[in-house]
Amino acid sequence: MAAHKQPINLLRGWPAPSLLPTSLIRSATQAALSSPSIAQDALLYGPDPGYEPARVAIAAWLTEFYTPGKRIPAERLCITGGASQNLGNVLSVFTDSKITRKIWIAAPAYFLAFRIFEDAGFGGRMKGVPEGDDGVDLEVLEREMTRCEEEWQKREDKGRGSQTFQSRRGWGKVYKHVIYCVPSFANPSSRTMGMECRRGLVKLARKFDALVVADDVYDFLQWPADTEKSAQKGVLNSAHLPRLVDVDRSLAGGAERDGADGFGNTCSNGSFSKIAGPGIRCGWVEGTNRFAFGVSQAGTTRSGGAPSQLTSTYVTHLVETGQLRDNIQNVLCPAYASRYASMIRAINAHLLPLGFSLPQSDRDVAGGYFIWLGLPTGLMAVDLARVCKTEEDVIVAAGEMFEVPGDQELTFPAHIRLCFAWEDVELLSEGVQRMGKVAAKLLSETQIGNGDYVMVEGRGSADMDAFK
Numbered sequence: 001m002a003a004h005k006q007p008i009n010l011l012r013g014w015p016a017p018s019l020l021p022t023s024l025i026r027s028a029t030q031a032a033l034s035s036p037s038i039a040q041d042a043l044l045y046g047p048d049p050g051y052e053p054a055r056v057a058i059a060a061w062l063t064e065f066y067t068p069g070k071r072i073p074a075e076r077l078c079i080t081g082g083a084s085q086n087l088g089n090v091l092s093v094f095t096d097s098k099i100t101r102k103i104w105i106a107a108p109a110y111f112l113a114f115r116i117f118e119d120a121g122f123g124g125r126m127k128g129v130p131e132g133d134d135g136v137d138l139e140v141l142e143r144e145m146t147r148c149e150e151e152w153q154k155r156e157d158k159g160r161g162s163q164t165f166q167s168r169r170g171w172g173k174v175y176k177h178v179i180y181c182v183p184s185f186a187n188p189s190s191r192t193m194g195m196e197c198r199r200g201l202v203k204l205a206r207k208f209d210a211l212v213v214a215d216d217v218y219d220f221l222q223w224p225a226d227t228e229k230s231a232q233k234g235v236l237n238s239a240h241l242p243r244l245v246d247v248d249r250s251l252a253g254g255a256e257r258d259g260a261d262g263f264g265n266t267c268s269n270g271s272f273s274k275i276a277g278p279g280i281r282c283g284w285v286e287g288t289n290r291f292a293f294g295v296s297q298a299g300t301t302r303s304g305g306a307p308s309q310l311t312s313t314y315v316t317h318l319v320e321t322g323q324l325r326d327n328i329q330n331v332l333c334p335a336y337a338s339r340y341a342s343m344i345r346a347i348n349a350h351l352l353p354l355g356f357s358l359p360q361s362d363r364d365v366a367g368g369y370f371i372w373l374g375l376p377t378g379l380m381a382v383d384l385a386r387v388c389k390t391e392e393d394v395i396v397a398a399g400e401m402f403e404v405p406g407d408q409e410l411t412f413p414a415h416i417r418l419c420f421a422w423e424d425v426e427l428l429s430e431g432v433q434r435m436g437k438v439a440a441k442l443l444s445e446t447q448i449g450n451g452d453y454v455m456v457e458g459r460g461s462a463d464m465d466a467f468k
């Protein structure tokens with residue numbers, strides 16, 4: 001047993017406590033609440049689209065990072081309670097389970113999104129779309145969406161009505177499909193969707209009247225993938241690829257082109273959780289003006305005012321003064337780049353020689369919080385996770401966590417996800433080294449010879465619920 005070893009949690013996808021910007025938040029809080037007029041705004045109900053100075057400041061900051069030279073107007077933004085809260089809001093305004101056919105999810109997928117789709121009435125109607133090294137497999141997605149449309153049509157021909165109360169609401173619309181993905185530095189796969197795939201996905205969404213919800217929550221955390229360079233210079237000051245919402249804004253006349261309904265087919269779900277602290281519970285969503293207004297008209301916002309009204313006043317101070325940007329560039333990116341480099345070095349030393357594999361190992365830019373590893377033949381992720389926990393006190397996430405519920409076709413029994421954000425840097429290589437020890441042992445126990453393997457007995461995932 002591992003009782004005497006220091007526990008190492010490589011599952012938890014939270015920011016490192018040592019990197020939380022506590023003093024910046026403290027001074028932002030004081031600055032905001034010292035002004036009587038800001039304090040009054042902060043403590044009353046917020047306007048539906050959110051605190052106006054926050055929208056203006058965030059729009060300017062996003063322009064600088066994503067689209068220098070093409071201003072993002074504040075009207076394209078709505079303040080949210082973070083990416084999770086907003087996903088629920090978007091589904092409540094823009095879907096109807098009687099009309100919206102399916103939720104298509106790039107898989108492996110961020111597992112905590114599943115319940116949000118279930119809550120919106122889509123239990124049993126989620127389907128995984130395989131991710132390759134360039135992004136989602138557009139061929140598979142188009143084929144499946146076509147098939148889904150044909151089946152839906154047949155059922156409609158048999159007499160099911162398509163009009164519901166929601167579809168007649170002027171501020172929203174009901175999309176026929178939703179596609180959910182994390183285009184850059186994905187959770188869990190750490191992959192980044194290429195430019196061609198981004199364009200193809202927007203075209204496909206337009207063709208099928210789909211809304212792509214892109215969780216762009218890791219975009220700001222990026223550095224050169226070459227670990228030597230990232231150690232010297234962990235900062236890239238602007239986004240290395242446009243978001244899907246930027247592609248939709250400009251491709252072939254843009255989202256507000258003649259003949260289009262003006263809602264667009266993509267939205268970018270942004271959050272301060274990974275770049276400041278998840279307790280802030282504040283984020284933004286960007287889409288067309290019409291889309292952003294629609295989000296702001298969700299019933300919970302109409303009644304309760306903008307989410308995160310108080311914290312959005314602090315965030316405004318951090319963004320307006322450039323403190324958030326500077327902290328990301330000068331503190332977070334270098335720190336995460338160095339954690340990433342340390343983990344990659346340990347993987348190279350202890351895991352790749354055993355037959356583990358890394359996706360997108362030839363990319364130029366790395367980022368986010370995670371590394372996704374393919375396991376050597378014969379090693380199952382649930383076995384590795386279980387024995388790492390019991391024998392080495394190392395917690396890792398087995399691939400099955402990231403399978404879309406009910407989708408038996410797209411499974412990840414031979415992958416694991418490692419997070420390099422939560423634990424301190426010196427524990428990352430130690431954790432990987434301990435994993436390597438377990439993997440080598442399991443491989444030697446299961447190998448019969450001639451490349452044949454037998455399963456380890458007593459399989460079962462580690463208790464993952466405790467670590468979300």
Ligand SMILES: Cc1ncc(COP(=O)(O)O)c(C=O)c1O
Pocket residue numbers: 013081082083084085110182187215217270271272273278283
């Ligand atoms: C892809 C993805 N989306 C959303 C979230 C949650 O974001 P928020 O804290 O803004 O709700 C996470 C957190 O792990 C995530 O990885």
